[in-house]
Amino acid sequence: MSAYTTKTRKTLLIVLAVIAIGTLAFADLKKGEYVPSQLGSLQQPASPQLSPDANFAVSAYPIPAIELAPGDGVQEVRTYCNTCHSPRYITMQPPLPPASWEAEVNKMNKAFGANIPDEESHKIISYLQAHYATDTRR
Amino acid sequence: MLSRMGIAGVAWGLVPWTKGFSAFAQDQNSEKAIESFTGPGPNPHWNSIGPYISEPQKAPLILLTDRPVQLETPREYFRQVFTPNDAFYVRWHLSGIPNAVDLKKWKLHIEGNVKRPEALSLDDIIRNFKPVSVAATNQCSGNSRSRLQPRVAGAQWGNGAMGNAMWTGVPLKELLETTGVKDGSVQVQFQGLETGPGPNGLPSNLFLKSLDLSNEVIDECIVAYLMNGEPLPMLNGFPIRLVVPGYFATYWTKCLTWIRVLATSDENFWMKTGYRIPDKPRGTTTPEEVKTGNVKTLPIGRFPVRSFIVSPDGDSKLIPGVAISLNGIAFSGYGRVARVEISADDGKTWNLTKLGEDFGPYSFRAWSSSWTPKSAGRYSLAVRATDNKNNVQLDEPIWNPGGYLWNRIERQEYVVGEAS
Numbered sequence: 074m075s076a077y078t079t080k081t082r083k084t085l086l087i088v089l090a091v092i093a094i095g096t097l098a099f100a101d102l103k104k105g106e107y108v109p110s111q112l113g114s115l116q117q118p119a120s121p122q123l124s125p126d127a128n129f130a131v132s133a134y135p136i137p138a139i140e141l142a143p144g145d146g147v148q149e150v151r152t153y154c155n156t157c158h159s160p161r162y163i164t165m166q167p168p169l170p171p172a173s174w175e176a177e178v179n180k181m182n183k184a185f186g187a188n189i190p191d192e193e194s195h196k197i198i199s200y201l202q203a204h205y206a207t208d209t210r211r
Numbered sequence: 212m213l214s215r216m217g218i219a220g221v222a223w224g225l226v227p228w229t230k231g232f233s234a235f236a237q238d239q240n241s242e243k244a245i246e247s248f249t250g251p252g253p254n255p256h257w258n259s260i261g262p263y264i265s266e267p268q269k270a271p272l273i274l275l276t277d278r279p280v281q282l283e284t285p286r287e288y289f290r291q292v293f294t295p296n297d298a299f300y301v302r303w304h305l306s307g308i309p310n311a312v313d314l315k316k317w318k319l320h321i322e323g324n325v326k327r328p329e330a331l332s333l334d335d336i337i338r339n340f341k342p343v344s345v346a347a348t349n350q351c352s353g354n355s356r357s358r359l360q361p362r363v364a365g366a367q368w369g370n371g372a373m374g375n376a377m378w379t380g381v382p383l384k385e386l387l388e389t390t391g392v393k394d395g396s397v398q399v400q401f402q403g404l405e406t407g408p409g410p411n412g413l414p415s416n417l418f419l420k421s422l423d424l425s426n427e428v429i430d431e432c433i434v435a436y437l438m439n440g441e442p443l444p445m446l447n448g449f450p451i452r453l454v455v456p457g458y459f460a461t462y463w464t465k466c467l468t469w470i471r472v473l474a475t476s477d478e479n480f481w482m483k484t485g486y487r488i489p490d491k492p493r494g495t496t497t498p499e500e501v502k503t504g505n506v507k508t509l510p511i512g513r514f515p516v517r518s519f520i521v522s523p524d525g526d527s528k529l530i531p532g533v534a535i536s537l538n539g540i541a542f543s544g545y546g547r548v549a550r551v552e553i554s555a556d557d558g559k560t561w562n563l564t565k566l567g568e569d570f571g572p573y574s575f576r577a578w579s580s581s582w583t584p585k586s587a588g589r590y591s592l593a594v595r596a597t598d599n600k601n602n603v604q605l606d607e608p609i610w611n612p613g614g615y616l617w618n619r620i621e622r623q624e625y626v627v628g629e630a631s
Contacts (some may be wrong), residue, residue, distance in 0.1 A: 115263055115264075115271055116265065127314040128311055128314075129314060131446075137264065158276065161274075165366070166364055167249060168250045168362075169362065173364055184413075
């Protein structure tokens with residue numbers, strides 16, 4: 074009985090020593106680690122169907138949805154600014170001083186002929202200053 | 212069975228005391244999306260921060276805006292001297308850009324103050340003229356705009372609003388010779404198929420650019436129908452685009468359809484108000500000076516000398532004592548790149564790099580070097596280029612209200628880990 078226990082202990086100790094040495098030697102080897110994810114955030118486009126005529130065409134340019142900060146004036150931004158460009162022109166900007174947003178809207182009206190009525194222009198300026206200016210951008 | 216579990220349990224118990232298993236703390240390596248905006252400080256990333264998007268004829272590129280389309284080329288594509296067409300950056304001004312061109316109807320019109328106006332089909336352009344090729348860098352005026360302090364409004368490009376291609380087509384000069392230019396002509400104006408919903412006569416309706424006929428670059432311009440030996444992607448200006456070697460891309464009219472000789476100089480917004488730079492060394496000024504209203508401006512022209520470290524990109528650790536290969540590109544709109552140098556001591560000393568094949572004065576020039584970090588730690592390498600007119604990159608930042616001409620010395624940070 075006692076001989077059997079001693080033998081078992083001996084084996085156990087040897088195995089433990091092997092594991093301990095192995096653990097120390099390969100301690101930095103980290104096994105693969107995985108996290109759940111999503112496929113298709115960037116879909117692979119299908120090949121186009123071509124015909125040998127003179128019309129050289131490509132598919133439509135995608136317009137992904139864009140989130141604008143909710144708030145007063147967001148509807149005016151969507152209506153007027155969207156005439157010439159996507160609102161991504163707004164979200165792409167760094168936080169700008171409030172005066173720069175006013176200058177931008179004035180430039181759209183004067184140089185680019187956006188012709189946004191005064192009341193709506195003011196609403197748009199206030200909206201941009203309230204959400205996309207140096208002190209307000211989140 | 213029981214004893215095995217016991218062993219595993221004891222072994223598991225050992226784990227926390229073995230120093231190596233601190234590796235379990237490496238969660239910073241799990242992929243996180245980049246921040247959704249940068250500022251008011253400079254954009255700290257090599258590229259701009261937009262998401263990737265897949266546009267027709269394009270590899271996934273970095274989206275700045277979708278309508279009109281502005282896409283940036285990711286850094287890794289600059290490992291090659293010639294930027295692949297499907298990775299070439301895209302920048303339009305107006306939302307009405309073509310999805311299709313019918314070459315039965317499409318003609319290149321050469322008109323205005325000319326003796327014999329012409330309308331040429333693509334076939335005429337290809338068959339009636341001997342093709343020439345030029346390797347030329349195309350760089351957006353606002354490339355790296357997101358570096359400026361204070362930040363300025365506009366497309367917030369990182370460094371990827373540039374590309375280099377072998378452009379093949381017809382010399383502009385030969386086209387102008389077929390029509391003849393009337394005496395007293397001063398400029399030639401370029402108009403593509405791009406249109407916007409704005410009122411006639413305003414910059415929201417047409418994008419127009421002009422070059423002086425007396426400008427020596429006229430002799431070097433080509434009307435290109437091939438880009439790296441293939442038709443141009445629609446987003447890069449199919450069927451033809453103007454190539455103005457050494458000049459910022461604002462003059463490289465895409466889907467070029469009207470070449471108009473002018474008897475008086477072009478007063479449209481895109482020449483008179485937009486794309487102007489302070490008439491000062493390096494085109495730099497200050498917000499205070501601009502407010503005085505006394506900053507004289509010029510239309511933007513040639514791009515200044517620049518260089519970039521492309522790889523390694525700093526996103527992986529380096530090993531001490533092992534030489535790594537540093538690679539990048541350099542170019543100048545003023546002449547051939549004469550040398551590219553690397554500094555590992557914040558610009559105190561500079562070491563020459565080896566230049567790659569010379570594809571002509573306006574092409575990207577590859578450079579390579581080797582660097583051996585001695586020990587673990589954080590390092591910063593700087594790169595600067597000098598062109599053969601002796602223009603050299605400086606470390607002082609520049610500023611102008613348009614966010615143009617950025618060419619400050621570039622730096623790359625590296626983390627070197629411990630190898631024992």
